[in-house]
Amino acid sequence: MASEKEAALAAVADPPDAPTIFDKILKKEIPSTAVYEDDMVYAFRDICPQAPTHILIIPKVKDGLSQLSKAEERHREILGHLMYTAKIIAKQEGLEDGFRLVINDGPSGCQSVYHLHVHLLGGRQMNWPPG
Template identity: 80%
Template sequence: MSEPLKTSSGRLGVLTSHLLTAAPLSLRAMASEKEAALAAVPSDSPTIFDKIINKEIPSTVVYEDEKVLAFRDISPQAPVHILIIPKVKDGLTGISKAEERHYEILGRLLHTAKLVAEQEGLQDGYRLVINDGPKGCQSVYHLHIHLLGGRQMNWPAG
């Protein structure tokens, strides 16, 4: 028997009832994100992030300037989980699509991550994650950095 589960990407994933009831929450979240990533298809259609940038979908913005937007993830994987995105996609659907013309925005995204980490009080450390492609668990094809902190991270990741 399967039950639908809404993922952070807004897509519906399907997990078995056994997995939903028996697995720890962290495993359930990972499984649903993996399913969302495997089901995601890059397209020219607006992504959920485009809709957040255009204020069509509400978000909790923690930082914004003319080129970058940072907002809280609706399905946090750590006490602090913020997504940092470029406001203009410019073909940058994932890090594997980066070209020389993207140098400035890539640097700006990383610098913004540092500023937001300071703002969030993460002086003891944090992790930055960029998922790329289906096997990298990317479910939204608009480059984004996950800023995770507020707890001890483990290694290896993934």
Template identity: 60%
Template sequence: MSSEAEKSEQAAAAGAGDTGEPTIFDKIIAKQIPADIIYEDEEALAFRDINPQAPVHFLVIPKHRNGLTQLSKATEANEQVLGHLLLVAGRVAKQEGCTRGFRVVINDGPDGCQSVYHVHLHVMGGRKLNWPPG
């Protein structure tokens, strides 16, 4: 099992999800934990992944979680922020030099390998990515 899969299982076993407790991403937004921030606006934050899986690997997160812990729990009320996160992903991918393409991944739940229950987009590029992803 990969370390990310292990983290996901640990998070599920610990009851991660809609606990209301601040996530590591909430702490990054509050500048309580340092991160290599590459984009920020009123709604979104993008920062480099600390365990990159490609030459370019960053995360895009909503700055206001508002209960949006998993994509599978999104509602129509989340439509605007989810669209904004995708636009930010594309804009920052270009900024980071991914001119030939990139991949956007949203992990959802234990089987989707989600380890932080604050919806987030992984954006990877900078090389030819394999398919299927695994």
């Protein structure tokens, strides 16, 4: 995951709807290891995993959804679909004992890519408090 400094720099570097690394992944310009895909979302393994299972789930169409705090009424369907997709992937990955979902929001939330995404973490005991 990004450091606080990296997240702060990312927050001021680009306008909210600027193309991100996730856009390049969706266009297959940057390789990724896919674990799930449907017409609304794409899920792939994180290249810097923070747990034995660390998968990123992203909407295929950003539609202004650079971060959760920017969500509008029109985003309700994709937000629900991201959560349901996480459940499907967790089962597919054998995470019957549990898992954690994380959505970082803004610089203080340590968000480093401004394209809404869900981190699915599992395969080890998670600690509390998380951060």
